[in-house]
Amino acid sequence: MDQLLQFFISGLTVGSIYALVALGFSIIYNASDVVNFAQGEFVMIGAMSAIFMLKAGIPYPLAIFLAILISATVGLCLEKFAIEPAKRATVVSTIIITIGASIFLRGAALLIWGKDIYGLPPFTDNTPIHIGRATMLPQNLWVMLGTAFLVIVVRYFFDKTRVGKAILACSYNKKAAYLVGINVKTMLLIAYGLSAALGAVAGVLIAPITFMTYGAGVMLGLKGFCAAILGGMGNSMGAVLGGLILGIVETVGAGFISSGYKDAIAFFVILLVLFFKPSGILGKGEVERV
Amino acid sequence: MPLLEVKGLEKSFGGLKAITDLSFSVPEGQIFSIIGPNGAGKTTLFNLLTNIYKPTKGSIFFNKKDITKLPPFKIAALGISRTFQNLQVFMNMNVVENVMVGCHLRSKSGLFASAFRLPSVIAEEKRVRDMALEALEFCGLKDYSSQPASALPYGILKKLEIARALASKPRLLLMDEPAAGLNDTETMELCRLIEAIRDSGITVLLVEHNMGLVMEISQTVLVLNYGRLLAKGSPRDIQKNPEVIAAYLGEG
Amino acid sequence: MKRLLGFYIFSFITLVLPILFPDNYYVTVVGLTVLINISLAVSLNLLMGYAGQISLGHAAFFGLGAYSSAIFTIKYGFNPWTAIFFGLLIVFLLSYILSRPILKLKGHYLAMATLGLGIIVHIFFVQADEITGGPDGISGLPTLSIFGFPIDTDLKWYFIFAIFMLITVLLSLNIADSRAGRALSAVHGSEIAAQMMGIDTAKVKSHIFVFSALIACIAGSLFAHQQNFVSPESFSFFFSIELVTMVVLGGLGSTFGAVVGAFILSILPELLIVFEDFEVLIFGAILMTIMIFLPDGLFVAIKNKIAFLAFKRSQKEVANATS
Ligand SMILES: Nc1ncnc2c1ncn2[C@@H]1O[C@H](COP(=O)(O)OP(=O)(O)O)[C@@H](O)[C@H]1O
Ligand SMILES: [Mg+2]
Numbered sequence: 001m002d003q004l005l006q007f008f009i010s011g012l013t014v015g016s017i018y019a020l021v022a023l024g025f026s027i028i029y030n031a032s033d034v035v036n037f038a039q040g041e042f043v044m045i046g047a048m049s050a051i052f053m054l055k056a057g058i059p060y061p062l063a064i065f066l067a068i069l070i071s072a073t074v075g076l077c078l079e080k081f082a083i084e085p086a087k088r089a090t091v092v093s094t095i096i097i098t099i100g101a102s103i104f105l106r107g108a109a110l111l112i113w114g115k116d117i118y119g120l121p122p123f124t125d126n127t128p129i130h131i132g133r134a135t136m137l138p139q140n141l142w143v144m145l146g147t148a149f150l151v152i153v154v155r156y157f158f159d160k161t162r163v164g165k166a167i168l169a170c171s172y173n174k175k176a177a178y179l180v181g182i183n184v185k186t187m188l189l190i191a192y193g194l195s196a197a198l199g200a201v202a203g204v205l206i207a208p209i210t211f212m213t214y215g216a217g218v219m220l221g222l223k224g225f226c227a228a229i230l231g232g233m234g235n236s237m238g239a240v241l242g243g244l245i246l247g248i249v250e251t252v253g254a255g256f257i258s259s260g261y262k263d264a265i266a267f268f269v270i271l272l273v274l275f276f277k278p279s280g281i282l283g284k285g286e287v288e289r290v
Numbered sequence: 291m292p293l294l295e296v297k298g299l300e301k302s303f304g305g306l307k308a309i310t311d312l313s314f315s316v317p318e319g320q321i322f323s324i325i326g327p328n329g330a331g332k333t334t335l336f337n338l339l340t341n342i343y344k345p346t347k348g349s350i351f352f353n354k355k356d357i358t359k360l361p362p363f364k365i366a367a368l369g370i371s372r373t374f375q376n377l378q379v380f381m382n383m384n385v386v387e388n389v390m391v392g393c394h395l396r397s398k399s400g401l402f403a404s405a406f407r408l409p410s411v412i413a414e415e416k417r418v419r420d421m422a423l424e425a426l427e428f429c430g431l432k433d434y435s436s437q438p439a440s441a442l443p444y445g446i447l448k449k450l451e452i453a454r455a456l457a458s459k460p461r462l463l464l465m466d467e468p469a470a471g472l473n474d475t476e477t478m479e480l481c482r483l484i485e486a487i488r489d490s491g492i493t494v495l496l497v498e499h500n501m502g503l504v505m506e507i508s509q510t511v512l513v514l515n516y517g518r519l520l521a522k523g524s525p526r527d528i529q530k531n532p533e534v535i536a537a538y539l540g541e542g
Numbered sequence: 543m544k545r546l547l548g549f550y551i552f553s554f555i556t557l558v559l560p561i562l563f564p565d566n567y568y569v570t571v572v573g574l575t576v577l578i579n580i581s582l583a584v585s586l587n588l589l590m591g592y593a594g595q596i597s598l599g600h601a602a603f604f605g606l607g608a609y610s611s612a613i614f615t616i617k618y619g620f621n622p623w624t625a626i627f628f629g630l631l632i633v634f635l636l637s638y639i640l641s642r643p644i645l646k647l648k649g650h651y652l653a654m655a656t657l658g659l660g661i662i663v664h665i666f667f668v669q670a671d672e673i674t675g676g677p678d679g680i681s682g683l684p685t686l687s688i689f690g691f692p693i694d695t696d697l698k699w700y701f702i703f704a705i706f707m708l709i710t711v712l713l714s715l716n717i718a719d720s721r722a723g724r725a726l727s728a729v730h731g732s733e734i735a736a737q738m739m740g741i742d743t744a745k746v747k748s749h750i751f752v753f754s755a756l757i758a759c760i761a762g763s764l765f766a767h768q769q770n771f772v773s774p775e776s777f778s779f780f781f782s783i784e785l786v787t788m789v790v791l792g793g794l795g796s797t798f799g800a801v802v803g804a805f806i807l808s809i810l811p812e813l814l815i816v817f818e819d820f821e822v823l824i825f826g827a828i829l830m831t832i833m834i835f836l837p838d839g840l841f842v843a844i845k846n847k848i849a850f851l852a853f854k855r856s857q858k859e860v861a862n863a864t865s
Contacts, residue, residue: 035653086834092590092596092794096786099783100826100827104823105826107825110822233651264661267658268658268662278648280651
């Protein structure tokens with residue numbers, strides 16, 4: 001029982017990170033129909049920039065803020081220089097473009113930061129908190145609460161603000177959005193920037209718990225994609241749910257079966273879910289109209 | 291003995307009932323038209339007949355056989371083919387290849403035989419191409435046969451769908467708004483083409499908004515309104531039916 | 543003859559190169575990688591280009607072929623040919639069982655499922671060390687013999703790989719011009735219309751999935767015997783992505799497109815080595831640039847351009863003749 005609780009805590013922590021990455025996926029997907037395989041690189045860039053700015057003596061909060069800003073800028077550039085010029089892009093060609101972008105960003109990170117492994121100090125004093133016989137670090141709490149906060153903010157942004165609603169309008173029908181006077185190009189830029197910023201936050205939150213390298217974005221990105229699909233592509237609350245489920249399944253699987261097979265278990269569960277529910281947990285199966 | 295028989299058919303999408311308790315039968319050899327305002331459920335009916343949508347209730351018989359639960363490709367094999375309101379031309383192929391796909395049921399080489407190009411495949415290729423060219427000729431498209439589908443205008447693509455459907459030698463052909471988007475000359479040609487199809491022994495089920503065309507060539511007209519059968523009869527009866535005039539013809 | 547003219551020219555070049563340059567590093571060493579990658583890209587193109595079904599896990603079948611050969615020859619002492627047969631049997635069963643539920647999925651969901659499959663198989667190679675030797679892999683594979691003649695030099699391997707690659711290309715070209723190939727293109731163009739023409743789309747997709755998996759499996763076995771060694775690295779998610787990139791880079795749906803894409807992507811790292819640390823960065827940049835500006839792929843874009851110019855020329859001739 002205690003062990004289960006322990007898994008649950010760890011699971012929710014990684015799950016929160018997956019949820020943020022998945023949320024980033026779904027924001028970009030909703031705005032532009034692109035599945036951005038460079039999403040994981042946003043996480044890596046966020047974490048690595050924070051780490052190196054901290055090393056350079058910039059105060060921790062400012063370093064975090066700047067790291068988020070850097071990642072968001074990278075997101076804007078991705079949209080501006082890789083997505084926007086691709087006029088006749090199909091599903092497959094956008095996949096290749098974003099994979100190209102992720103390789104490019106990884107290559108840049110390798111040049112700038114090298115191959116070494118880094119970490120961030122915890123945000124606050126890291127004395128373990130005991131819950132029964134399970135323990136939790138304050139950083140875990142930071143991750144969960146930070147995620148919960150961001151999910152609420154994003155939800156509010158899309159439900160209540162003009163810009164948020166305009167981005168969603170672009171996702172339903174670009175032409176119509178354009179006709180009612182929405183600046184589609186700007187909306188897409190905002191979506192990419194926002195999504196990259198979310199990725200960076202995920203990176204900064206998780207870097208004190210796991211280690212970071214220039215290549216750490218790959219698996220995080222894939223898991224985020226997994227989570228977004230699990231929840232139903234384009235459904236942002238589905239993405240969050242998918243992330244949490246994925247995190248918990250993975251930790252429980254690692255604990256009870258084998259930690260080496262951790263990732264395999266996660267992907268196996270996705271396959272099973274898709275076999276029975278081909279459009280994810282909260283996704284609507286769409287019928288093509290002919 | 292009707293060729294197609296529909297009994298108590300129903301289809302709902304969530305709360306919306308697109309087809310409600312619909313029963314009718316189509317005699318062999320007719321041009322049988324279905325008319326009704328936009329959203330009446332005509333396309334949905336076609337999708338139910340070909341099992342692209344699963345009916346919520348009811349059953350469909352073709353040539354006395356219950357086809358309600360058969361997958362579309364098996365329904366096609368029994369002799370039903372169709373064209374689509376939203377064009378479903380294979381844009382990645384040229385014209386004759388599109389129609390050769392229509393000959394799928396009349397040929398049989400599988401993946402293995404095709405990959406090794408066994409002698410039977412070479413002979414069949416030639417036969418299939420001839421069949422396709424015949425269908426193209428019938429529809430007046432022979433000159434386009436080697437053009438890529440993606441380069442052709444809308445009117446030609448509509449005819450191409452008809453040629454492709456005919457290439458499977460169906461007994462029943464469902465046509466969903468074939469005249470939509472055509473100019474007057476093209477519509478006249480289409481009119482002759484549909485009659486020629488009927489005269490070649492194929493029963494035609496036609497959904498069409500062009501009333502001139504419908505009334506000129508149909509033997510039976512069925513009026514759908516909000517997914518229900520409003521009236522059914524000869525074009526003459528339908529034109530005189532006060533309910534139909536009120537619900538539909540009166541509007542336009 | 544005309545139908546396969548390109549193929550004959552291509553075969554001639556492939557087979558004459560090593561005779562002209564038997565000791566050239568780029569022919570007999572890089573060439574082997576190029577040849578195996580072409581086979582894999584062409585097989586993947588059957589599924590992705592012809593049938594329009596994306597797969598981000600093709601390396602899994604390549605790996606299963608390689609590992610089957612390694613495991614059955616070394617751990618169980620079977621003759622290499624028997625091992626290849628076992629590999630085919632395993633891949634056949636696995637791909638056949640998985641094909642229907644996986645290919646029911648569409649678009650990004652299909653991408654996810656095939657990605658998952660590839661990653662699971664790769665993790666199995668890394669983790670199941672009693673069977674697969676873990677991260678270190680298995681070394682010491684015996685060399686392959688044909689009718690008692692051992693294939694023991696790079697040059698001999700070149701010819702084996704080349705013949706296998708040419709057969710793959712030929713099968714792919716044959717399929718394109720056939721009832722089966724049209725059924726695949728129809729599935730790609732409109733699944734609903736394909737069904738209405740009597741095509742059992744689920745079956746067609748499943749068959750081509752299995753077929754392309756089997757080609758990858760044989761490629762894997764040959765690769766393992768040539769290298770004398772297998773390790774998980776060669777069959778990772780990254781390699782699956784590389785294969786997809788090859789297909790798309792050349793031009794989805796064109797057999798020679800896949801050939802060109804595989805060729806470029808296989809020699810590119812060799813050329814980029816001079817950039818050292820910049821290699822990864824430049825590789826990503828090239829990938830993005832080509833896809834942004836030539837989404838139809840290099841080979842297909844060039845082919846279309848030539849066809850377009852020929853068309854314009856014929857128009858001009860018609861105009862000249864009538865004026
Ligand atoms: N796939 C679907 N999902 C939800 N509603 C649908 C679907 N297809 C049709 N409908 C609804 O069913 C009704 C009938 O549509 P349709 O059959 O296309 O009409 P028609 O062809 O007569 O113009 C419409 O209200 C339409 O919105
Ligand atoms: Mg309609």
